[in-house]
Amino acid sequence: MQNESSGPQIIRFGAFELDVRGGELRKQGIKIKLQEQPLRMLEMLLAHPAELVTREELRSRLWPSDTLVDFDHGLNKAINKLREALGDSAEAPRFIETVPKRGYRFLQPMANAAPEASIAVLPFLNLTNDPENEVFADGICEEIMFSLAQIRDLRVTARTSSFSFKGKFVDLRTVGQQLNVRTLLEGSVRRFGDRLRVTAQLVDVADGYHLWSGQYDRQLKDLFAIQEEIAQSIAQNLEVTLDAESQPVVRGGTENVEAFKEFVRGRGFFFQRGQRLLASLECFKRAVTLDPKYALAWSGLADACNMIGLYGLASPEICVPQAKEAAQRAIELDPLLAEAHNSLAASHLFHDWDHSRSEREFLRSLELKPNNALARAWYGYLYLHWAMGRFEEGAEQVEEAVRIDPLSAYARGMLAFAYLPIDGDRCLEAVQDTFRIDPDSFLGRWAQMGALNLLGRYEECAKVGESTLRMSGRAAWIIGALARTYARLGRQADAEALYMELRWRAKREYVAPAVLGWAAWAVGEHDEAIRLEEEAHAIGDPSLIAAKYWPDFADLHEDPRFQEILRARGWT
Numbered sequence: 001m002q003n004e005s006s007g008p009q010i011i012r013f014g015a016f017e018l019d020v021r022g023g024e025l026r027k028q029g030i031k032i033k034l035q036e037q038p039l040r041m042l043e044m045l046l047a048h049p050a051e052l053v054t055r056e057e058l059r060s061r062l063w064p065s066d067t068l069v070d071f072d073h074g075l076n077k078a079i080n081k082l083r084e085a086l087g088d089s090a091e092a093p094r095f096i097e098t099v100p101k102r103g104y105r106f107l108q109p110m111a112n113a114a115p116e117a118s119i120a121v122l123p124f125l126n127l128t129n130d131p132e133n134e135v136f137a138d139g140i141c142e143e144i145m146f147s148l149a150q151i152r153d154l155r156v157t158a159r160t161s162s163f164s165f166k167g168k169f170v171d172l173r174t175v176g177q178q179l180n181v182r183t184l185l186e187g188s189v190r191r192f193g194d195r196l197r198v199t200a201q202l203v204d205v206a207d208g209y210h211l212w213s214g215q216y217d218r219q220l221k222d223l224f225a226i227q228e229e230i231a232q233s234i235a236q237n238l239e240v241t242l243d244a245e246s247q248p249v250v251r252g253g254t255e256n257v258e259a260f261k262e263f264v265r266g267r268g269f270f271f272q273r274g275q276r277l278l279a280s281l282e283c284f285k286r287a288v289t290l291d292p293k294y295a296l297a298w299s300g301l302a303d304a305c306n307m308i309g310l311y312g313l314a315s316p317e318i319c320v321p322q323a324k325e326a327a328q329r330a331i332e333l334d335p336l337l338a339e340a341h342n343s344l345a346a347s348h349l350f351h352d353w354d355h356s357r358s359e360r361e362f363l364r365s366l367e368l369k370p371n372n373a374l375a376r377a378w379y380g381y382l383y384l385h386w387a388m389g390r391f392e393e394g395a396e397q398v399e400e401a402v403r404i405d406p407l408s409a410y411a412r413g414m415l416a417f418a419y420l421p422i423d424g425d426r427c428l429e430a431v432q433d434t435f436r437i438d439p440d441s442f443l444g445r446w447a448q449m450g451a452l453n454l455l456g457r458y459e460e461c462a463k464v465g466e467s468t469l470r471m472s473g474r475a476a477w478i479i480g481a482l483a484r485t486y487a488r489l490g491r492q493a494d495a496e497a498l499y500m501e502l503r504w505r506a507k508r509e510y511v512a513p514a515v516l517g518w519a520a521w522a523v524g525e526h527d528e529a530i531r532l533e534e535e536a537h538a539i540g541d542p543s544l545i546a547a548k549y550w551p552d553f554a555d556l557h558e559d560p561r562f563q564e565i566l567r568a569r570g571w572t
Contacts, residue, residue, distance in 0.1 A: 010177055011046045013095070013106075016086065018042060019177060025085060026178065030407070030436045037062055037074070038082040045096065045106040054103040079104065087429045117238050118181040120157035121145040123166040124198075125188040132261075137189040138163075139264035140198060140227055143253070144185065147231035149371040150338070154238065157181055158373040158405030160271060164437075176205030179406060183211065185234060194220045200230050202237055212237045223260070224253050254297070259290035263297045270304055273410070274442065275473075277313060280304045288326075295333035295340060302326035302343035306350055310542040312476055312512035316350070317539050324351045338369035346378060349387060350542040353569060358383055376401035377414045386546045391421050409434050413443025420450050421549065427451040440471050449481055450551050453488075461485045476502060476511050480518035481552050487522040499523045512536065514543035518552045530561045537565050544569060 266283030345361035380397025
């Protein structure tokens, strides 16, 4: 058998990659903890895909003759650890097949190279002491990223993953490997008065060679022209094919620097989600006030309003119509703005409950910008999964969102949700991937509760729910879900306490009636639960887009009155 060290140093298979030189196994950029012997065993198997690696070969390489150890016990332990790390099993192998009494065979094909035309735009350095200029540095980086993402033949890593390296000094080769790209763009921004200096370098990940560099000394008002020039230069250097609708231009932008700053702040708050959505909305409102023709800011305002309605942070009677108006305004200003079509697609779901128009807008958004991770996640989960019940198709779209944004806890949390009706164990595996990025991920914990409930592991689910209540500030969705779990455990007093907590909160603040209905049903208040769901239907509660397929609505399906609500919402 040949020495494995002469092979490729990064070996990719499925969602995993083995860094042979660094001695690390990663899953879509996230390091997986694995001991030395299972790691070396994986290296041997990967060096000979689809071929038998015998027990004798493993013994000679990993358990030399002078090693005092029970070989059979050591081999079984190592292979079990390896399968655990890969989420594999001996009974239904996806990666490693056991050949009885002979050895093991690796089943999946290799994919050793990142896509030929692929790039990540790293956060630009702020070279001044003024924290305000951090906004400019981040904004320039994001706009270049957004511009490049319009190119169909170029794979661009999304914002969340690129910004996970902000403030960190990491070897560029490591960054490239974690993001699975061939090139990186890095740069710096210095502002002095009304002047701006921007430097940028395009680097080949494999050898650190500078493919291109540029320096721009301009007036502040030329900020947006600089962004476009950099994007054009990168496209030319990577020799990607451009067409009329995929030019790397700054779409939907503004020439108002203050409006630009508010937009960048708003986008930062939006990606933090939760209560930060309210701060995001205020930033977007200020941006469109400063520049009423700022299409991207109108799209951001629409997204913030829609998510505020979905998360139950305000009454949908106020925020959901505002979202649709903002999305339509964005498209009027720039019909080719992919983000605006994604915003309108969500509004057709939340405000109009119009499936066909929603899908048309999602597909138009992805046609204009295939690299939009948010559009992939929303189309896959909100539309294909929640609204249509097309689970496999939905999961494929969210998987693509993870490929675009591999270090995003949000994308991975959405993937866990997407796997929930397909395979509870696979959902829990995706949850662990989410926790490796963000141990406190709200979406990860909520998906974990859903999977544990479906698998009948109610005690574990209750513990997860109780800890999630503490870290989330007692989010209403978790209270409603946990009340159902308590009811299944026979902890009726605990379920009733949660229901009463939501009722009292509803007297002081908005609580989504659909979610309150879950808790009411759990404590046996069935008539009240149906009344609440009817109220949710009347006010256009966006939560109801999940009413057919989300597990927390499942108990209500046995009541004919709830079936009437489903029919009124277009389900048969």
